[in-house]
Structure formats: C-alpha cells, structure tokens
Amino acid sequence: MRTLLYMATALSVLGLAFWAYQENYATQQALKDTRSLQRQIGAAQARLTVLRAEWAYLNRPNRLRELAELNFDRLGLLPLRPDQFGRVDEIAYPPSELEFENGVVVSTLNAGREP
Known part of the structure; x- marks a missing residue:
C-alpha cells in the first residue's frame, strides 16, 4: 500500500x-509576442507622427x-x-410639413426656482 502511495506521489x-x-515556455512565448507587438505599436505611432507632420506641411x-x-x-x-x-x-429652407396641434410652450426662464 505504501509503495502505491509513493508511486502516485x-x-x-x-x-x-x-x-x-x-x-x-508558454509564458516566455507570450512575453516575446507582447514585446514584438509593443515594438510594432511604437513604430506605427512614429509613422503616424511623421504622416501628421507631412500633412500639416x-x-x-x-x-x-x-x-x-x-x-x-x-x-x-x-x-x-x-463675399x-x-x-x-x-438660405431657402423647405416648407415645414409638420403641423402641431395643442403645442406646449417650454421655457427655462424660471428654472430652478420654486413656484
């Protein structure tokens, strides 16, 4: 019984x-991929900065x-x-085709005051 326990352990x-x-090794590969992506992002940001400067010029x-x-x-x-x-x-705006009946007037003149 003891040998079986030692073997299992x-x-x-x-x-x-x-x-x-x-x-x-999976972690090392993920870190390597992350560094590669960070380098690519840095290069893309540098290219974008140059392109913005060229556009402004x-x-x-x-x-x-x-x-x-x-x-x-x-x-x-x-x-x-x-001129x-x-x-x-x-500006000639097209005529309004919407007609409102019983409209409500909204005002912020007394906003925040007690009636």
Missing part, C-alpha cells in the same frame, strides 16, 4: 513538473494658395473671399 510530482515546464495655406494660382487654367480655382459666403437668413 512520484507520478503527480512528474506530472506537475511537466505542466510547469510547459507553462514556463502640405496643407500650409501659402502653399495651397500658390498651387491654386499655378493650376488656375486647369482647375479654375479661385481664392476664397468673405463668396452667404448669410444664414438667405
């Missing part, structure tokens, strides 16, 4: 050692104005002027 110790060995108003002047014959682009914009009251 030895087998369980060997099984646990094998499990711990596999978990150790290419969208300088002076540069865009010069490009519009250079390509006027081909594109017909004109510089923006304040090219309309006022809000000049």
